[in-house]
Amino acid sequence: MVVGLAGITLEGRYKVIRPIARGALATVYLAFDIHGTPYALKVFPKGFEGRADREWRVGQRLKHPHINPVLARLSVPHEGGEHPAVLLAFAPGSRLSEWRKDNPAKVLGVFRHLLEALAHMHGLNLVHRDVKPDNLVVDGTGEARLVDFDLSGPLGERFSQKVRLGTIAYIAPEQIRGQSPTPASDMYSAGILLYWAIAGELPFVGEPAEVMNAHLNLSPPPLIAAPDSGLLVTTELRGFISRLISKDASKRYQNALEALRDFEALNFSALD
Numbered sequence: 001m002v003v004g005l006a007g008i009t010l011e012g013r014y015k016v017i018r019p020i021a022r023g024a025l026a027t028v029y030l031a032f033d034i035h036g037t038p039y040a041l042k043v044f045p046k047g048f049e050g051r052a053d054r055e056w057r058v059g060q061r062l063k064h065p066h067i068n069p070v071l072a073r074l075s076v077p078h079e080g081g082e083h084p085a086v087l088l089a090f091a092p093g094s095r096l097s098e099w100r101k102d103n104p105a106k107v108l109g110v111f112r113h114l115l116e117a118l119a120h121m122h123g124l125n126l127v128h129r130d131v132k133p134d135n136l137v138v139d140g141t142g143e144a145r146l147v148d149f150d151l152s153g154p155l156g157e158r159f160s161q162k163v164r165l166g167t168i169a170y171i172a173p174e175q176i177r178g179q180s181p182t183p184a185s186d187m188y189s190a191g192i193l194l195y196w197a198i199a200g201e202l203p204f205v206g207e208p209a210e211v212m213n214a215h216l217n218l219s220p221p222p223l224i225a226a227p228d229s230g231l232l233v234t235t236e237l238r239g240f241i242s243r244l245i246s247k248d249a250s251k252r253y254q255n256a257l258e259a260l261r262d263f264e265a266l267n268f269s270a271l272d
Contacts, residue, residue, distance in 0.1 A: 005029055005043065010074060014087065016041060021095075023134075025051070026150070030090070038090035040068075043076050043083050044150075052084035055150040059086070061124055066117040068137065068145040091147065093139035100133070100197060104229040106142050107197035113144035114190060115263060118256035122183040125155040129181045131189035132170045133196065155182060168208050173216050173247050183255040190259070191244025191252075198233065200226030203245075220245065236266055 006029070009015045014031045020040070021028040025048065029041040044052050052073060059070020072087040093099065100107055114136060121128055128135075129151045138144045151165050157180055166175050172188035175181050196202050203220030204211045223238060225231040240262060246252045253259035 005041075005076060005078060008076075008078075010041075010076060014039060014041065014074075023148075028088075031087075039071070040088040040090050041074070041076075041085055042088055042150075043085040046081050046083055049084040051150040052086050054153060055086050055148075058126060058149040058152045059088075061126065062121065062149070064117055064120040066113040066143075066145055067120060068147045070149065088147070091137040091139070091145045093137045093143075093145075096133035096136040096138055096144070096193075096197075099138040100200075103138075103142070104200065104226060105231065107194075107229070108231070109142050110136065110138055110144045111190075111194050111197060112260070112263065114146060114193070115256045115260040117144075117146040118183075118186055118190065119260055121152070122186070122255040122257065126152060127155055127181050127183055128152050128186050128189075129165045129175075130167055130170075131186050131193060132167050133193060156180065168211050169202055169204070171212070171215060172249070174249055176212050176215055182249065184249045184252045187244050187253045187256065187259055188246075188249075190256070191241050194244065195220060195223060195241055198225050198229060198231055198237075199223055200229070216247070234266075240266065 005016045006018050007016065013033050017030045017032065019027050020030045026042050026044045029043065031039045031041045033039065055070055056073040068091045069089040070086055071089060074085045074087055075082040076085045096110060118128060130148060135146060135148045136144050137147055159180065164175060164178055165181060166189065170189040170192045172181065172185040175185055192203065204214035204218070223233050223241060225233050243252060244259065
Protein backbone atom coordinates (compact mmCIF):
# COMPACT_ATOMS: atom_id res chain seq x y z
CA MET A 1 0.00 0.00 0.00
CA VAL A 2 1.07 3.57 -0.66
CA VAL A 3 0.56 6.09 2.18
CA GLY A 4 1.71 9.59 3.02
CA LEU A 5 0.54 11.45 -0.10
CA ALA A 6 -1.94 13.81 1.56
CA GLY A 7 -1.26 17.45 0.75
CA ILE A 8 0.69 17.07 -2.48
CA THR A 9 -0.50 18.61 -5.76
CA LEU A 10 -0.20 16.69 -9.02
CA GLU A 11 0.32 18.35 -12.40
CA GLY A 12 -0.39 21.72 -10.78
CA ARG A 13 -4.07 20.79 -10.66
CA TYR A 14 -5.05 17.89 -8.41
CA LYS A 15 -4.57 18.29 -4.66
CA VAL A 16 -4.49 15.02 -2.74
CA ILE A 17 -6.52 15.23 0.47
CA ARG A 18 -6.68 11.90 2.29
CA PRO A 19 -6.92 8.14 1.74
CA ILE A 20 -10.48 6.87 1.38
CA ALA A 21 -9.89 3.18 0.58
CA ARG A 22 -7.08 0.67 0.82
CA GLY A 23 -6.89 -2.65 -0.96
CA ALA A 24 -4.36 -5.45 -0.89
CA LEU A 25 -2.26 -3.53 -3.42
CA ALA A 26 -3.43 0.01 -4.17
CA THR A 27 -4.48 2.96 -2.03
CA VAL A 28 -7.27 5.28 -3.17
CA TYR A 29 -7.13 8.96 -2.22
CA LEU A 30 -9.68 11.73 -2.38
CA ALA A 31 -8.41 14.61 -4.51
CA PHE A 32 -9.82 17.94 -5.72
CA ASP A 33 -8.93 19.96 -8.78
CA ILE A 34 -8.53 23.73 -8.84
CA HIS A 35 -12.27 24.11 -9.48
CA GLY A 36 -13.25 22.04 -6.44
CA THR A 37 -14.30 18.97 -8.41
CA PRO A 38 -13.69 15.73 -6.44
CA TYR A 39 -11.76 12.79 -7.87
CA ALA A 40 -10.45 9.44 -6.71
CA LEU A 41 -6.72 8.85 -7.17
CA LYS A 42 -5.74 5.19 -7.20
CA VAL A 43 -2.03 4.81 -6.42
CA PHE A 44 -0.08 1.58 -6.94
CA PRO A 45 3.30 0.66 -5.44
CA LYS A 46 6.40 1.19 -7.54
CA GLY A 47 6.91 -1.74 -9.89
CA PHE A 48 3.20 -2.17 -10.64
CA GLU A 49 3.08 0.09 -13.67
CA GLY A 50 1.48 -2.74 -15.63
CA ARG A 51 -1.54 -2.81 -13.33
CA ALA A 52 -2.08 0.95 -13.68
CA ASP A 53 -1.61 0.73 -17.46
CA ARG A 54 -4.14 -2.09 -17.64
CA GLU A 55 -6.76 -0.14 -15.68
CA TRP A 56 -6.20 2.88 -17.93
CA ARG A 57 -6.41 0.88 -21.17
CA VAL A 58 -9.57 -0.97 -20.14
CA GLY A 59 -11.17 2.08 -18.57
CA GLN A 60 -10.71 4.10 -21.76
CA ARG A 61 -13.11 1.74 -23.54
CA LEU A 62 -15.86 1.76 -20.92
CA LYS A 63 -18.69 4.27 -21.15
CA HIS A 64 -21.69 3.25 -19.05
CA PRO A 65 -23.68 4.87 -16.21
CA HIS A 66 -22.99 1.90 -13.92
CA ILE A 67 -19.24 1.89 -14.56
CA ASN A 68 -17.04 4.42 -12.79
CA PRO A 69 -14.99 6.41 -15.35
CA VAL A 70 -11.20 6.07 -15.54
CA LEU A 71 -10.00 9.54 -16.52
CA ALA A 72 -6.20 9.64 -16.71
CA ARG A 73 -2.96 7.74 -16.19
CA LEU A 74 -0.68 9.64 -13.80
CA SER A 75 2.62 9.22 -11.98
CA VAL A 76 2.92 10.25 -8.34
CA PRO A 77 6.31 11.36 -6.94
CA HIS A 78 6.87 9.82 -3.53
CA GLU A 79 9.91 8.78 -1.48
CA GLY A 80 12.40 9.43 -4.24
CA GLY A 81 10.51 7.60 -6.98
CA GLU A 82 7.45 7.58 -9.18
CA HIS A 83 4.37 5.58 -8.25
CA PRO A 84 1.96 4.60 -11.04
CA ALA A 85 -1.59 5.88 -10.58
CA VAL A 86 -4.91 6.37 -12.32
CA LEU A 87 -7.31 9.26 -11.84
CA LEU A 88 -10.93 8.20 -11.46
CA ALA A 89 -14.25 9.95 -11.22
CA PHE A 90 -15.27 10.22 -7.59
CA ALA A 91 -18.06 7.73 -6.89
CA PRO A 92 -20.04 8.86 -3.83
CA GLY A 93 -21.34 6.15 -1.56
CA SER A 94 -19.94 3.02 0.02
CA ARG A 95 -18.81 -0.40 -1.10
CA LEU A 96 -21.58 -2.97 -1.43
CA SER A 97 -19.95 -5.00 1.34
CA GLU A 98 -20.81 -2.14 3.74
CA TRP A 99 -23.92 -0.76 2.02
CA ARG A 100 -25.79 -4.05 2.31
CA LYS A 101 -25.76 -3.86 6.13
CA ASP A 102 -28.27 -0.99 6.06
CA ASN A 103 -30.06 -1.89 2.83
CA PRO A 104 -30.53 -5.68 2.71
CA ALA A 105 -33.90 -5.43 0.95
CA LYS A 106 -32.46 -3.38 -1.94
CA VAL A 107 -29.68 -5.70 -3.08
CA LEU A 108 -31.54 -6.97 -6.13
CA GLY A 109 -31.58 -3.51 -7.69
CA VAL A 110 -27.82 -3.27 -7.20
CA PHE A 111 -27.39 -6.69 -8.78
CA ARG A 112 -29.28 -5.50 -11.84
CA HIS A 113 -26.85 -2.57 -12.13
CA LEU A 114 -23.94 -5.01 -11.89
CA LEU A 115 -25.34 -7.12 -14.72
CA GLU A 116 -25.89 -4.01 -16.85
CA ALA A 117 -22.29 -2.90 -16.28
CA LEU A 118 -20.91 -6.34 -17.06
CA ALA A 119 -23.11 -6.62 -20.16
CA HIS A 120 -21.40 -3.46 -21.43
CA MET A 121 -17.96 -4.94 -20.76
CA HIS A 122 -18.80 -8.31 -22.27
CA GLY A 123 -20.23 -6.61 -25.35
CA LEU A 124 -16.75 -5.16 -25.86
CA ASN A 125 -15.14 -8.60 -25.34
CA LEU A 126 -13.72 -7.47 -22.01
CA VAL A 127 -13.73 -9.53 -18.80
CA HIS A 128 -13.69 -7.90 -15.35
CA ARG A 129 -12.04 -10.89 -13.63
CA ASP A 130 -12.62 -9.70 -10.05
CA VAL A 131 -16.36 -9.29 -9.46
CA LYS A 132 -17.04 -8.93 -5.72
CA PRO A 133 -18.95 -6.63 -3.33
CA ASP A 134 -15.91 -4.44 -2.68
CA ASN A 135 -15.81 -3.58 -6.39
CA LEU A 136 -19.28 -2.05 -6.41
CA VAL A 137 -19.84 1.44 -5.00
CA VAL A 138 -23.47 2.25 -4.15
CA ASP A 139 -24.75 5.75 -3.45
CA GLY A 140 -27.60 6.90 -1.23
CA THR A 141 -30.20 6.39 -3.95
CA GLY A 142 -29.16 2.79 -4.62
CA GLU A 143 -27.32 3.57 -7.86
CA ALA A 144 -24.26 1.33 -8.22
CA ARG A 145 -21.00 1.73 -10.11
CA LEU A 146 -18.57 -1.06 -10.97
CA VAL A 147 -14.94 -0.15 -10.16
CA ASP A 148 -11.40 -1.59 -10.22
CA PHE A 149 -10.24 -2.71 -13.64
CA ASP A 150 -6.54 -3.36 -12.98
CA LEU A 151 -7.12 -7.12 -13.39
CA SER A 152 -9.52 -6.72 -16.33
CA GLY A 153 -8.63 -7.52 -19.90
CA PRO A 154 -9.72 -8.86 -23.27
CA LEU A 155 -11.43 -12.20 -23.79
CA GLY A 156 -8.89 -14.83 -24.79
CA GLU A 157 -5.88 -12.96 -23.41
CA ARG A 158 -2.90 -15.29 -23.15
CA PHE A 159 -0.44 -15.24 -20.27
CA SER A 160 3.14 -16.48 -20.24
CA GLN A 161 2.31 -18.72 -17.29
CA LYS A 162 -0.74 -19.90 -15.38
CA VAL A 163 -2.12 -17.12 -13.19
CA ARG A 164 -4.96 -17.12 -10.68
CA LEU A 165 -6.81 -13.85 -11.19
CA GLY A 166 -9.58 -12.81 -8.82
CA THR A 167 -10.59 -13.03 -5.17
CA ILE A 168 -10.80 -16.50 -3.64
CA ALA A 169 -14.26 -16.10 -2.09
CA TYR A 170 -15.79 -15.32 -5.51
CA ILE A 171 -13.43 -16.97 -8.00
CA ALA A 172 -14.68 -19.32 -10.71
CA PRO A 173 -13.40 -22.91 -10.88
CA GLU A 174 -11.55 -22.33 -14.16
CA GLN A 175 -9.75 -19.34 -12.63
CA ILE A 176 -8.54 -21.57 -9.81
CA ARG A 177 -7.12 -23.88 -12.46
CA GLY A 178 -5.20 -20.96 -13.95
CA GLN A 179 -7.25 -20.77 -17.14
CA SER A 180 -7.91 -17.42 -18.81
CA PRO A 181 -11.18 -16.00 -17.41
CA THR A 182 -14.17 -15.52 -19.72
CA PRO A 183 -17.46 -13.63 -19.37
CA ALA A 184 -18.85 -16.89 -17.93
CA SER A 185 -16.22 -16.58 -15.19
CA ASP A 186 -17.60 -13.15 -14.33
CA MET A 187 -21.05 -14.74 -14.19
CA TYR A 188 -19.86 -17.27 -11.62
CA SER A 189 -18.46 -14.51 -9.44
CA ALA A 190 -21.69 -12.52 -9.86
CA GLY A 191 -23.66 -15.59 -8.77
CA ILE A 192 -21.60 -15.97 -5.60
CA LEU A 193 -22.10 -12.26 -4.96
CA LEU A 194 -25.87 -12.60 -5.39
CA TYR A 195 -25.96 -15.61 -3.05
CA TRP A 196 -24.07 -13.56 -0.44
CA ALA A 197 -26.29 -10.50 -0.95
CA ILE A 198 -29.46 -12.51 -0.34
CA ALA A 199 -28.25 -14.88 2.38
CA GLY A 200 -25.99 -12.41 4.18
CA GLU A 201 -23.18 -14.96 4.10
CA LEU A 202 -20.97 -16.69 1.57
CA PRO A 203 -21.69 -20.24 0.38
CA PHE A 204 -18.08 -21.33 0.89
CA VAL A 205 -15.95 -20.28 3.86
CA GLY A 206 -12.76 -21.48 5.54
CA GLU A 207 -9.07 -21.47 4.78
CA PRO A 208 -8.12 -20.51 1.20
CA ALA A 209 -7.44 -24.13 0.19
CA GLU A 210 -10.82 -25.21 1.60
CA VAL A 211 -12.67 -22.47 -0.27
CA MET A 212 -10.93 -23.24 -3.56
CA ASN A 213 -11.75 -26.93 -3.18
CA ALA A 214 -15.38 -26.02 -2.52
CA HIS A 215 -15.55 -23.90 -5.67
CA LEU A 216 -14.16 -26.84 -7.61
CA ASN A 217 -16.09 -29.71 -6.07
CA LEU A 218 -18.87 -28.85 -3.60
CA SER A 219 -22.45 -27.65 -3.95
CA PRO A 220 -23.38 -24.57 -1.92
CA PRO A 221 -25.74 -24.89 1.04
CA PRO A 222 -29.40 -24.34 0.12
CA LEU A 223 -30.03 -20.63 -0.29
CA ILE A 224 -32.03 -19.11 2.57
CA ALA A 225 -32.70 -15.38 2.58
CA ALA A 226 -31.39 -13.48 5.58
CA PRO A 227 -34.24 -12.46 7.91
CA ASP A 228 -33.41 -8.77 7.47
CA SER A 229 -33.74 -8.94 3.67
CA GLY A 230 -37.46 -9.49 3.38
CA LEU A 231 -36.76 -11.34 0.13
CA LEU A 232 -38.56 -14.45 -1.07
CA VAL A 233 -36.32 -17.18 -2.46
CA THR A 234 -38.41 -18.74 -5.19
CA THR A 235 -37.76 -21.85 -7.24
CA GLU A 236 -37.04 -19.58 -10.21
CA LEU A 237 -34.47 -17.58 -8.22
CA ARG A 238 -32.74 -20.76 -7.06
CA GLY A 239 -32.57 -21.96 -10.65
CA PHE A 240 -31.16 -18.63 -11.81
CA ILE A 241 -28.39 -18.69 -9.20
CA SER A 242 -27.68 -22.37 -9.84
CA ARG A 243 -27.05 -21.59 -13.49
CA LEU A 244 -24.80 -18.65 -12.58
CA ILE A 245 -22.61 -20.78 -10.32
CA SER A 246 -22.49 -24.01 -12.26
CA LYS A 247 -19.09 -25.68 -11.93
CA ASP A 248 -19.21 -26.32 -15.68
CA ALA A 249 -18.62 -23.00 -17.43
CA SER A 250 -20.45 -24.21 -20.55
CA LYS A 251 -23.67 -24.60 -18.52
CA ARG A 252 -23.57 -21.06 -17.10
CA TYR A 253 -24.86 -17.89 -18.66
CA GLN A 254 -22.19 -17.13 -21.22
CA ASN A 255 -22.33 -13.39 -20.66
CA ALA A 256 -24.11 -10.78 -18.57
CA LEU A 257 -26.64 -9.86 -21.26
CA GLU A 258 -28.02 -13.41 -21.23
CA ALA A 259 -28.22 -13.35 -17.44
CA LEU A 260 -29.80 -9.89 -17.38
CA ARG A 261 -32.65 -11.00 -19.67
CA ASP A 262 -33.54 -13.91 -17.38
CA PHE A 263 -33.06 -11.86 -14.22
CA GLU A 264 -35.48 -9.18 -15.39
CA ALA A 265 -38.01 -11.88 -16.31
CA LEU A 266 -38.12 -13.00 -12.67
CA ASN A 267 -40.19 -9.88 -11.81
CA PHE A 268 -39.11 -9.36 -8.23
CA SER A 269 -41.24 -6.92 -6.29
CA ALA A 270 -38.04 -5.89 -4.47
CA LEU A 271 -36.80 -4.35 -7.70
CA ASP A 272 -39.63 -1.81 -7.81
